[in-house]
Amino acid sequence: MTSLDFTPDEMMTIAASRMLSNEDVCFVGIGAPSAACNVARLTHAPDITLIYESGTIGTTPDVLPLSIGDGELCETALTTVSVPEMFRYWLQGGRITIGFLGAAQLDKYGNINTTVIGDYHKPTTRLPGGGGAPEIASSSGEIYITMKQSVRGMVEKIDFYTSFGHGDGGDHRQRLGIKTKGPTLLITDLAIWRPNPETKEFVVTSLHPGVTRDDVQKTCGWSVRFADDLETTPNPTDQELQTLRALKERTAAAHSG
Amino acid sequence: MTLFCSLHDAVADNLKDGDTAAFEGFTHLIPHAAAHEAIRQGRKDLTLIRMTPDLIYDQMVGMGMVEKLIFSYVGNPGVGxxxxxxxAIENGWPRTIKIEEHSHAAMANAYEAGASxxxxxxxxxxxxxxxKDVNSNIRSLTCPFTGEELAAVPSIRPDVTFIHAHRADRKGNVLIEGIIGIQKEAVLAANRAVVTVEQIVDDLDTHANACVLPHWSLSxxxxxxxxxxxxxxxxxxxxxxxAYLEWDKISADHDSFLAWMKTNVLDASPEDLEARVSRLRKVK
Known part of the structure; x- marks a missing residue:
């Protein structure tokens, strides 16, 4: 059974959740990535390993954490390690298959800015900064990114390279000595994007149900390329939607204080 | 030297104007009481270090106590x-502050190097x-064995570290449980370390590999x-x-911020915190 009654936000989370498997060891960013990872765990990938940078490994939260260090993550984890161990052994040591990040600002090569809008030394807006993202981006086997589309968020040139995607495209990562794949997937509220194998520019490979090419271009700050064999993302199933909505309801109830 | 003392005396003895201080905690176990005591005692020109400066550093910055902030994520966790x-960074209110910004991996490594x-x-x-283009303390060196270029940052060596923990025994040995974050490294990297605990007990009642700080490593x-x-x-x-959501509103303008600080910090005492957590206590 599939449903026709869903929001773009729900489609984004569900489309992202489908990209994760039981075998993945996923370093989870807070917000949209966290929702997608937990929907995957509660539907088709019950054995996925979710890791949050607070040191919780193999966590199975019943509600979505408000922060990366909520008690729920520790209570339901296989084990909780110190922060230096997390970054040294598990991330730098090459144990993470997927780093799942959100972005305030993103360019077409998957470079992410969460540091400042404007000049670094005289910012128009000081954002929280990178946290774990700079090394998640270079040490995880590959990177998935999820964000809502907007012309402010998806820009031709980002103001600051918080975490490096494919740089100027092509083999820029290899030239810097980075051995991991970098961004291989972008899931927005409107589409699924994958990098062109040569240029590494994100190309739309699948439009979510009811979304047009024009919708995607109007909410993106760069000139969008579409795959020749453009697909349509399958609608959410009833199970996927019910799982996501129940998770959001439990989360709202738990965090209302 | 007396290990056990009042929070007032611990802050007065261990935190001086101009010190480099870390009040560590990774979402969990953030030493709010110690930071509030530092605010009441009006310390100034501090260099504050923390991976995730949240409400307490926001409060100390807003009260004009901070000359420099060293951090890797400057957000209200889960809020914004x-x-x-x-x-302070954008407009210099109430004073301009210097910043030194790193990644989490860099700071975690720098604390560990300090402790080592x-x-x-x-x-x-x-x-x-x-x-690395805006922070001159991010440099590189070449591995003498493989030739790989690696990142290098100075170790973190605070004058004093403040942390909060579960309990201490009667000798002052301290137990930390759950998300232990960077606290052990932050304590061992510092010249002096002050720990606030929920409870002092006869026996820590723990297991062989628990995160315990011996009393002789603490001030x-x-x-x-x-x-x-x-x-x-x-x-x-x-x-x-x-409270984290509420802080977003309280801190939105100068007047509401200063009024909140007066009522909840300047005119308050460490004993007030027990009442604030009464409704949040786990039912045994």
Missing amino acids: LLRRTRD GLPCAVFRGYLGAGL AVCEVPGGAHPSYTHGIYDRDNA
């Missing part, structure tokens, strides 16, 4: 931006990242129930998520 810190007595930390990091231990509020102490009381 830190408005007082933004105001090393001058710097070496790790694989900052590849392609913009921070002062203070019993302050609720001392992490609105952060949490795992298994004892929950995180006050509503």
